[in-house]
Amino acid sequence: MKHYKLKLTALTPIHIGTGEDFDPTNFVIDGNYLYEFDETAFFKNLDGKGKQAFLQAVDSKAADALFGIHRVIKNYKQAAIDSATLKVQVSKGVAKAYENKVGRVVQQEGGRRINPRKVFNQFQIQRTMRQPNTNHPYIPGSSLKGAISTAFQEMLFKQNPALRERFFETRNPTHRLFKNLLVSDVKATKIYAMVGYALNKERFEEDDQGPKTMLEAIYADEKVQSIFDVNVSTRDYLIDPDRPKQTYPIDIETIRQACNAHYLPLFEQMFEPYTIFKGQKIDDFTNEYFSEAFYNRYKDFKLKDNQFLIRVGRHSQARAVTIDGMRKIRVKVSGGGPKRKPNRWETLDQETTTWFFGRSEYSNENLLPFGWVLCEVVEEKYYQKDSL
Numbered sequence: 001m002k003h004y005k006l007k008l009t010a011l012t013p014i015h016i017g018t019g020e021d022f023d024p025t026n027f028v029i030d031g032n033y034l035y036e037f038d039e040t041a042f043f044k045n046l047d048g049k050g051k052q053a054f055l056q057a058v059d060s061k062a063a064d065a066l067f068g069i070h071r072v073i074k075n076y077k078q079a080a081i082d083s084a085t086l087k088v089q090v091s092k093g094v095a096k097a098y099e100n101k102v103g104r105v106v107q108q109e110g111g112r113r114i115n116p117r118k119v120f121n122q123f124q125i126q127r128t129m130r131q132p133n134t135n136h137p138y139i140p141g142s143s144l145k146g147a148i149s150t151a152f153q154e155m156l157f158k159q160n161p162a163l164r165e166r167f168f169e170t171r172n173p174t175h176r177l178f179k180n181l182l183v184s185d186v187k188a189t190k191i192y193a194m195v196g197y198a199l200n201k202e203r204f205e206e207d208d209q210g211p212k213t214m215l216e217a218i219y220a221d222e223k224v225q226s227i228f229d230v231n232v233s234t235r236d237y238l239i240d241p242d243r244p245k246q247t248y249p250i251d252i253e254t255i256r257q258a259c260n261a262h263y264l265p266l267f268e269q270m271f272e273p274y275t276i277f278k279g280q281k282i283d284d285f286t287n288e289y290f291s292e293a294f295y296n297r298y299k300d301f302k303l304k305d306n307q308f309l310i311r312v313g314r315h316s317q318a319r320a321v322t323i324d325g326m327r328k329i330r331v332k333v334s335g336g337g338p339k340r341k342p343n344r345w346e347t348l349d350q351e352t353t354t355w356f357f358g359r360s361e362y363s364n365e366n367l368l369p370f371g372w373v374l375c376e377v378v379e380e381k382y383y384q385k386d387s388l
Contacts, residue, residue: 001233001234001235002233002234002235002251002252002380002381003231003232003233003380003381004231004232004233004234004252004377004379004380004381005229005230005231005232005377005378005379006229006230006231006232006375006376006377006378007227007228007229007375007376007378008139008144008186008227008228008229008230008373008374008375008376009220009225009226009227009228009373009374009376010218010219010220010225010226010227010228010372010373011220011225011298011372011373011374012220012221012357012368012369012370012371012372013194013196013217013218013219013220013221013357013368013370013371014128014139014217014218014220014226014312014313014370014371014373015126015128015198015215015216015217015218015313015314015315015370015371016128016129016139016140016143016218016312016313016314017126017127017128017129017215017313017314018127018128018129020127021124021125021126021127022034022036022124022125022127022195022216023124024066024070024102024123024124025039025066025069025070025073026038026039027080027125028073028074028077028080028081029090029094029095029098029099030077030081031095032089032090032091032092032095033087033088033089033090034086034087034088034089034090034094034125034195035080035081035084035086035087036084036085036086036087036088037080037081037083037084037085038083038085041082041083042073042076042079042080042083044083045076045079045082045083046076046079050072050075050076050079053072053075054069054072054076056068057069057071057072070102074102086135088193088194088195088216089192089193089194089195089219090194090195090196091194091195091196091197091358091359091360092359092360093196093197093358093359093360093361093362093363094195094196094197094214094359096360097123097361098123101123102123123214124214125195125214125215125216126213126214126215126216127215127216128193128215128216128217128218131185131188134188136188136191137188137191137193137216137218137226138185138186138187138188138191138218138228139185139186139218139228139230139312139313139373140185140186141183141184141185141186141230142183143312143313144183144186144230144310144312145178145181145183146312147259147263147310147311147312147320148178148181148183148255148258148259148310149168149178149181150262150320150321150322150323151255151258151259151261151262151263151310152177152178152254152255152258153167153168153323154258154261154262154323154324154325155257155258155261155262156168157323157325157326158324158325163248167248177248177250178250180234180235180236180250181232181233181234181250182232182233182234183230183231183232184230184231184232185230186228186229186230187228187229187230188226188227188228189227189228189229190225190226190227191218191226191227191228192218192219192220192224192226193216193217193218193219194216194217194219195214195215195216195217196214196215196217196357196358196359197212197213197214197215197357197358197359197360197361197363198212198213198214198215198314198315198355198356198357198358198370199211199212199355199356199357199358199361199363199367200212200353200354200355201285201286201289201353201354201355201356201367202285202352202353203275203284203285203286203351203352203353203354204277204282204283204284204285204352205285206285206288207285207353209362210353212361214361217357217370220368221291221294221368222291222293222294222297222298223293232252234250234251234252234255235250236248236249236250236251252377252380255308256306256307256308256375256377257308259308259309259310259375260303260308260309262320262324263308263309263310263311263320264303264308264309266311266317266319266320267298267301267309267311267372268301269284269286270286270287270290270369271287271295271298271299272284272287273287275350277350278348286354286369287299289356289364289365289366289367290366290367290368291365291366291367294366294368303374304376306376306377306378307374307375307376307377308374308375309372309373309374309375310373310375311371311372311373312371312373313370313371314370314371315355315370315371316370316371317351317354317355318350318351319350319351320371327349327350328347329347329348329349329350329351330345330346330347331345331346331347331348331351331352332344332345354369355369355370356368356369356370357369357370
């Protein structure tokens with residue numbers, strides 16, 4: 001058994017979803033912070049007039065009833081803050097959008113009023129995973145193990161496709177290679193979280209505005225870094241019980257080499273002005289969205305001998321979670337729209353759009369890619385040799 005302690009440094013924002021949202025009826029945004037509050041405590045903190053207004057808003061059957069609930073909550077913002085169970089930093093763009101849209105009946109271009117349900121849905125903010133005991137955002141061990149597994153499978157596939165089939169595609173769990181890789185949940189030693197926007201941009205053409213969602217992320221940029229510790233244990237895989245000397249090594253050096261072979265080229269590609277797409281050299285606009293400081297810090301990024309890169313969480317992009325040589329990425333090329341034309345798809349070896357973390361819903365600069373983590377081996381311990 002081999003035991004390792006790793007230091008993980010988030011280089012960019014990370015969002016690992018839970019399937020749950022911050023709901024607009026149980027949070028307020030004041031200044032640069034979101035305050036999630038307990039509804040029962042909030043109601044108790046209201047004065048008599050506030051309680052009456054809240055009950056009237058809840059009982060309303062009007063089309064804009066949601067605006068009425070939001071309006072009461074915003075009018076009694078301090079009661080909500082006093083009832084807060086969680087405080088999260090938000091970007092200035094999120095705070096501005098909240099003040100301009102939530103609880104206000106405003107006019108759209110053309111004189112139509114904003115649909116209350118649409119505004120409500122826009123302010124459902126996707127949560128990132130938090131530890132139950134500390135309530136701190138964290139990276140679950142399963143995400144780390146999954147990222148390592150993808151890189152390891154690619155390494156085996158390139159060495160010998162039969163190895164990948166034997167170790168990863170077998171239905172017998174006792175034969176699976178990564179049952180011998182044990183990863184604890186990641187413990188935060190320095191953590192930043194922020195609510196911002198996930199913005200989708202075209203890679204091969206300039207794109208002022210694509211799809212967007214609002215989410216909470218573990219935050220990191222060229223100045224701020226979230227840092228974690230994690231313990232990893234490995235055992236060599238016994239290929240044949242009748243030949244105990246025939247083992248496949250699963251040690252940290254093998255993992256490091258596999259991860260850097262898979263992830264490092266993808267990281268470096270983000271800073272290149274061109275890529276090969278459909279056999280042709282084509283402009284890649286990815287790095288046009290980065291800040292100059294972020295671009296300069298990481299364009300010539302060099303790893304030390306005890307370091308490797310991985311990519312985790314949502315919006316990690318198709319190439320990061322698939323195996324080079326086996327990729328079949330389904331991309332929509334046309335269809336839909338106002339005339340609801342039939343969708344047409346094609347299968348490619350890379351994605352044609354990318355997701356960025358932005359501080360404003362209309363940002364086209366100072367954006368950050370999602371999910372990049374620097375792993376550093378800080379301690380190694382070896383015990384007697386054993387295999388499973």
